[in-house]
Amino acid sequence: KNQVEQSPQSLIILEGKNCTLQCNYTVSPFSNLRWYKQDTGRGPVSLTIMTFSENTKSNGRYTATLDADTKQSSLHITASQLSDSASYICVVSGGWGFQKLVFGTGTRFLVSP
Amino acid sequence: ETGVTQTPRHLVMGMTNKKSLKCEQHLGHNAMYWYKQSAKKPLELMFVYNFKEQTENNSVPSRFSPECPNSSHLFLHLHTLQPEDSALYLCASSSTHRVGTTAYNEQFFGPGTRLTVL
Numbered sequence: 447k448n449q450v451e452q453s454p455q456s457l458i459i460l461e462g463k464n465c466t467l468q469c470n471y472t473v474s475p476f477s478n479l480r481w482y483k484q485d486t487g488r489g490p491v492s493l494t495i496m497t498f499s500e501n502t503k504s505n506g507r508y509t510a511t512l513d514a515d516t517k518q519s520s521l522h523i524t525a526s527q528l529s530d531s532a533s534y535i536c537v538v539s540g541g542w543g544f545q546k547l548v549f550g551t552g553t554r555f556l557v558s559p
Numbered sequence: 560e561t562g563v564t565q566t567p568r569h570l571v572m573g574m575t576n577k578k579s580l581k582c583e584q585h586l587g588h589n590a591m592y593w594y595k596q597s598a599k600k601p602l603e604l605m606f607v608y609n610f611k612e613q614t615e616n617n618s619v620p621s622r623f624s625p626e627c628p629n630s631s632h633l634f635l636h637l638h639t640l641q642p643e644d645s646a647l648y649l650c651a652s653s654s655t656h657r658v659g660t661t662a663y664n665e666q667f668f669g670p671g672t673r674l675t676v677l
């Protein structure tokens with residue numbers, strides 16, 4: 447069964463600290479993996495997208511890694527800011543169609559002052 | 560912000576009402592999607608339209624009726640909903656093109672409509 451699992455489910459850290467969110471997937475075949483940020487009451491916004499040949503990709507203070515062999519990805523947030531408080535969703539696209547995405551349940555991330 | 564707009568942003572309706580959600584994309588995409596997002600659950604794909612043709616109906620109850628008059632507009636008509644249908648309804652759009660051997664289907668989401676069914 448194609449699944450995406452994220453951990454932790456929720457996380458609270460102090461402003462300025464670093465953190466790492468995890469994503470494990472069992473989607474096959476694999477096309478690409480992306481991380482979305484979703485503010486409360488808003489739609490998800492793409493942070494990074496990686497294909498199987500890419501190991502790491504950065505977007506400002508966000509750095510995503512991908513290990514296609516172990517089917518794991520991580521999202522590292524550096525020097526967290528209050529505006530980073532949101533849900534972070536890992537999404538995997540399979541190779542069986544242009545539209546099929548498998549979504550994780552997300553990690554609810556709160557930055558405390 | 561993302562080029563996908565949704566109206567209304569909030570909607571409260573009774574179980575006997577009929578209402579419609581609207582989505583519009585300004586990105587020149589050919590595919591549009593409806594998703595349902597409930598608390599603590601992954602986004603659930605409801606419908607997919609590609610070049611105005613419905614290509615996916617993910618076992619959605621008939622009380623949800625989509626309409627796609629053109630590639631830029633997507634509607635979700637609601638009637639006789641149940642309280643468990645209360646959720647955030649997200650619209651998304653994408654192009655469906657292939658770059659080399661990789662298929663990219665980057666989806667851009669609208670802000671969503673927060674629906675409450677009483």
